[in-house]
Amino acid sequence: MTTLTFAHAHSQVHWPAHWRDFVALTKPRVMTLVVFTGLCGLLAAPGAIHPVLAFTAILSIALGAGAAAALNQWYEADIDARMKRTANRPLPAGRMDRQSALHFGVGLSFFSVLLLGMATNWFAAAVLAVSILFYVLVYTIWLKPRTPQNIVIGGAAGAFPPVIGWAAVTGDVSALPVALFMLIFFWTPPHFWALALFVRPDYAAAGIPMLPVVSGEVATRRQIWLYTAIMAVAALAPVLLNLTGLVYGTVALIGTAVFAVLAFQVYRNHELDPARMRPERRLFKYSILYLFILFGAIVADRWMLA
Structure with missing residues (x-):
């Protein structure tokens, strides 16, 4: 583990990068609903899938959601620092630097998509990739800071998991x-x-x-x-x-x-x-x-x- 430096309130604070902070970047509580809806899409789909591949598909959905959450926190670190309910997240609290969060989010994104593609099919992997890009680029970077309708359009990002779960079994929608x-x-x-x-x-x-x-x-x-x-x-x-x-x-x-x-x-x-x-x-x-x-x-x- 490396020592990270974070400037907060005009002072330098040194913290070790802890594995719990990387887990926190993935927003595990939010991920629960994402994983469940993805699992239900997979279980409701016609056809059969090997239990190991089914587990891998759900794991990929979870990792993809975690990657999107990490990139969201990387981009919004300054905003999170100004909000009471998010000020203790790893980046605004100074427990991690932004570059680490960026590398973690990008790496996890690629890994989740590749894992799903190799375990099931590349159509499902493509839908997962679209969902990550939509959440980060369309919702986080474009819509959220600009329009009060951000959550209406951006809500599509959270609607992809059952589609991905279904596609992992069937290869289509x-x-x-x-x-x-x-x-x-x-x-x-x-x-x-x-x-x-x-x-x-x-x-x-x-x-x-x-x-x-x-x-x-x-x-x-x-x-x-x-x-x-x-x-x-x-x-x-x-x-x-x-x-x-x-x-x-x-x-x-x-x-x-x-x-x-x-x-x-x-x-x-x-x-x-x-x-x-x-x-x-x-x-x-x-x-x-x-x-x-x-x-x-x-x-x-x-x-x-x-």
């Missing part, structure tokens, strides 16, 4: 993985804006044009309600298109109804103090559980129909 992509795509705005509402002071301090900062809380709550309605259609689309059966349909209907109730509570809330935004916190926490439940139901439904 059909209607169901596209439907799952659209579900995550339309789920992302209400999920992320619920978080953005109660961490708005952080984004304002960092100069990031998130919707609550630019348009205010009222407009953001209205947009959450609007995108929840669109997401509801996307959630029920697999049933309406006859791609899934009764198990998924029942779970999606009940789960989405709960989501809609929580989103309506956010819409009706007029609290401006982030510390007291209970409906927003409830919606954010439930939205994560919601996606776990729906994707689990997809797998159960497909296996029951097989």
Whole structure:
């Protein structure tokens, strides 16, 4: 391990580069949902794949997501230093230098794509490469600092894992993985804006044009309600298109109804103090559980129909 130097608050601090800091760069908590949706895409796909190759495919998706997260933190190190909830990340806290993070992110990106291509097929590897590039170049570098609609378009980056999992088995993409992509795509705005509402002071301090900062809380709550309605259609689309059966349909209907109730509570809330935004916190926490439940139901439904 090398000694890294980081200038913070006009002083030089020396820290050893610890392996835990490299793990932290991959955002392991965020990666959990990415890995799960990728696994569900793989398990729902028709055909068979050897368990070792299936494990390698999911590992590749995890490594690719970790690589994108590392590059995101490399690029946003200065921004993270200005935000309370991110100030203790390895780069703004001075536990690692930016060059190490850059090399780690780029190396992990190439390794994840090559590993997936050699273990399964190069189509799946190409989709993984596109997802990494989209998150880093389109969302992090282009959209996030420039437009309050950053999370709407940029949300596509997080929607790729089930498509990659499916493609790892089949070598192509059909209607169901596209439907799952659209579900995550339309789920992302209400999920992320619920978080953005109660961490708005952080984004304002960092100069990031998130919707609550630019348009205010009222407009953001209205947009959450609007995108929840669109997401509801996307959630029920697999049933309406006859791609899934009764198990998924029942779970999606009940789960989405709960989501809609929580989103309506956010819409009706007029609290401006982030510390007291209970409906927003409830919606954010439930939205994560919601996606776990729906994707689990997809797998159960497909296996029951097989």
